[in-house]
Amino acid sequence: MTAIDSKGRDQSNDDSLRVAVIQALDLALHTSAGLRVGVQDGIVHLAGRLQSLELWESAEVVAAYVPGVRGVVNRIEAPGAPGAGRTVHLDLNSESEGGLL
């Protein structure tokens, strides 16, 4: 059954995208079990903990490259990474908060 939310959006698109992002992170970083992923309106939200800034950046890039992803809000905790609780405004045209792409 297709789930339609209160704004008439098809929730199944975000659900599918969430599964795809989790699989991509697992494949690329082998650490998806430690990460949390939410998706709404094609925007990916990431949280959890990683061991390095390199992995933090990689997680964002990997998520951003999944087809259908419009932007990534990276709230993963890692040494040297920006605070997870910071205010985030995405530039959806560049499809990445940090301009990595």
Added chain:
Amino acid sequence: MAADISLAGPLAELPEEIKAAVVKRATRSRYSAGQVLYLQGEPPEQLFILVSGWVKAIRISPEGREQAMLFLKAGEIFGDVAVFTGIPYPGTVIALEEVQCLVIERSAVMDLITGHPELAHAFIRKLSERIIYFVELVEDLALRDVQARIALTLLKHAERSDDRLVVPRRSWTTYDEMATRLGTVRDVLSRALRGLEDEGLLQVKRNEIVILDEQGLARRGNT
């Protein structure tokens, strides 16, 4: 009921046996400042009861802009909308300081409200209060400019201290936080606060905002 857990808000008024049942089905969790409790778009698996500390609930719009929805303190319940509707969490919740929560799995929530109608009443009351809050927020954003929103927000959070009316600035109350809360950006907020200072309505200090003219600020909030 666990002796060291004290429930505030509507849950505090429940009979002891119901509070004990809630605590028994809950997991106690601690989060440090900046830690994410749940993410926008995650499946609605848990309901949270805030026992101590402050959290913020934020939402990224489809256009990519962050908007603060709620700042919550001890006694507040959150994650409830998603748990009761079955849709993913509509926002992200982040700890603003060290917080302690009771976390209850969705299935346990359903068991508890089925077995304890008084608990369902408490949830309904909390949800109703939140509807009123959002109606007022919509009115604020639609009808008032930034200075008016600042004026009303400051008056709402002001505390009387030694004959002074002050709004304490918690360690996490940065200009960015305040701007997000008021639906604007840092530069606009700074200008608006300077304007209110120039009018002699308030004084911004490092750890507090002093309201110098309560009636004037109230008038500014309603223009």
